[in-house]
Amino acid sequence: MxxxxxxxxxxxxxxxxxxxxxxxxxxxxxxxxxxxxxxxxxxxxxxxxxxxxxxxxxxxxxxxxxxxxxxxxxxxxxxxxxxxxxxxxxxxxxxxxxxxxxxxxxxxxxxxxxxxxxxxxxxxxxxxxxxxxxxxxxxxxxxxxxxxxxxxxxxxxxxxxxxxxxxxxxxxxxxxxxxxxxxxxxxxxxxxLGLEKFQHSLYFPEELPFHQFLLLGLAFGFIGNLFALSLDISKKQANKWLPNPYLRMLIMGVVISALLFFHQGRYTGLGTNLIEASLSGETVYSYDWIIKFLFTVLCLTAGFQGGEVTPLFSIGASSGAFLASLLGFPISLAAGLGYTAVFAAATNTLIAPILIAYEVFGPYHVIESGIVVGIAYILNRKTSIYSQQIP
Missing domain, CATH: 1.10.3080.10 (Clc chloride channel)
Structure with a gap:
């Protein structure tokens, strides 16, 4: 005792x-x-x-x-x-x-x-x-x-x-x-100590067709899986073609810098600008998530430091806003679902993303989040942004 x-x-x-x-x-x-x-x-x-x-x-x-x-x-x-x-x-x-x-x-x-x-x-x-x-x-x-x-x-x-x-x-x-x-x-x-938590309330009282949640889950699962696979392939090919880390950074850094400058910095940093625009119904272009996807893969491959998760939230939210316009779905709700489901697929996690939905967006759509996250998770059981994850 x-x-x-x-x-x-x-x-x-x-x-x-x-x-x-x-x-x-x-x-x-x-x-x-x-x-x-x-x-x-x-x-x-x-x-x-x-x-x-x-x-x-x-x-x-x-x-x-x-x-x-x-x-x-x-x-x-x-x-x-x-x-x-x-x-x-x-x-x-x-x-x-x-x-x-x-x-x-x-x-x-x-x-x-x-x-x-x-x-x-x-x-x-x-x-x-x-x-x-x-x-x-x-x-x-x-x-x-x-x-x-x-x-x-x-x-x-x-x-x-x-x-x-x-x-x-x-x-x-x-x-x-x-x-x-x-x-x-x-x-x-x-x-x-004054660090603010990101929160955004999502509440839509009307019932929405199940098949729309199914389609969103499939799409987010594909995007998250594709991100993990692309990052893995990109790093392997870069190590093969440009094994010298200085040369790799020099070549890729020049290209990335020029392309980011062309887009006036819309895709620099964490991507919180795209998250906020997606959740608040501001202008989000159909290609935003694709370009943020590509820049994040390129920057991580080159050797810049920080991680993948917040850009994944950004990719998920902006892809959700785009898909919502195709499906006639509430834009901010689709963005919130994408925020967590793309993360789930890219990291091969199930319960943590659902809890993120609860802690960030509130309790109102946890069941819907569970459905979409579950579908996205099931689609990907092999690739992950974390290479040491045990399959």
Whole structure:
């Protein structure tokens, strides 16, 4: 009985500490990222031509100081899956600074990669500092959830994402209470430190035909699957044709910068402009999701840092707005469904995307979200944006 009480105290203490640290770090990172996005938008014509130079600096930084950390999300997955590897603490400043640099000069990348890697690195450091007896894979999942929750303030989705994403169709439930506590603490901390949560209420009281939800699920499943497959093929071909990372960044960076400049920065950064336009009924072009899709794949292949998830939200929302016009469907509802379903298909996750729908869009259409997400998820059980995910 005494040992059980001591173990409980250890789990609670580590969860709270991890949540506080991850939440504070997520708030710090998020505030600077928002400021950088505003700065980029105000001085786009000056900053965008420097994208290739920023990319070359990112390559150099990882080549010189971060060789052991270059694996990024793959390394986090391996440790969380129980492999005897360690996440170097240098990963923390590297991923934050290179992501800020990528966003400052206009790369079409996300931010969740930072959140998850940041939380995992903090968890590994806590293990080293405290000599914690918590099983390392559980501790890393606590860090993954805390980082995700701290940045997005969706603690339920973040917790389930950490236990669901490691293997397709399998859930590592062990340690879930500690994971939840770390995630809720991180979300609370970042909120108290002023980082705002993205929320948008979706409520349509009329009944809509089931076949429209079916068609949307099929379309979103195809888009998410195609994104994961395209990213995998693009990275493999780039490594084959341009094995030198400096040359790869030089060539791809020049092309990406020129194309982004041509589009006046509409597809730079996270893609939150497309999300907001899609959900609020503003102008969204039929090709927006395709171009955002292509730029994100190209930027990640070149070596820019940040992640895929927020661009996936953007691709999903803007493709939903386009499909709604074809189906005679409420545009903002289709955008909200696409926001979560494309993410589900690209990451091979089922429950976490449904919880994202609940935490971001409210409880009104959780059943519809479950239907569309479920269809999208079923269509893709092989490819994933995370190469280390166990099939």
């Amino acid at each position: 005494k040992n059980k009480i001591l173990n409980l105290i250890v789990y609670v203490s580590i969860s709270l500490l991890l949540g506080l640290l991850a939440g504070a770090m997520a708030s710090f990172f998020g505030h600077i990222l928002l400021w950088i996005g505003t700065l980029r938008n105000n001085h786009l014509s000056v900053l965008l031509p420097g994208l290739v130079l920023a990319g070359l600096l990112i390559v150099h930084v990882y080549q010189k100081w971060g060789r052991n950390a270059r694996a990024g999300m793959s390394l986090v997955f391996e440790v969380a899956q129980g492999h005897d590897k360690k996440i170097p603490l240098v990963l923390l400043p590297l991923i934050m600074m290179t992501t800020w640099l990528s966003h400052l000069f206009g790369a079409s990348v996300g931010r969740e990669g930072v959140a998850v890697q940041m939380g995992a690195a903090i968890a590994q450091a806590i293990e080293k500092w405290t000599g914690s007896a918590i099983h390392r894979p559980i501790l890393i999942k606590m860090g993954m959830a805390a980082g995700f929750a701290g940045l997005f303030q969706t603690p339920l989705a973040a917790s389930i994402f950490a236990v669901e994403v490691l293997a397709v169709g399998k859930f590592a439930w062990k340690g879930l209470p500690a994971i939840l506590l770390a995630a809720f603490t991180a979300a609370w901390t970042s909120n108290k």
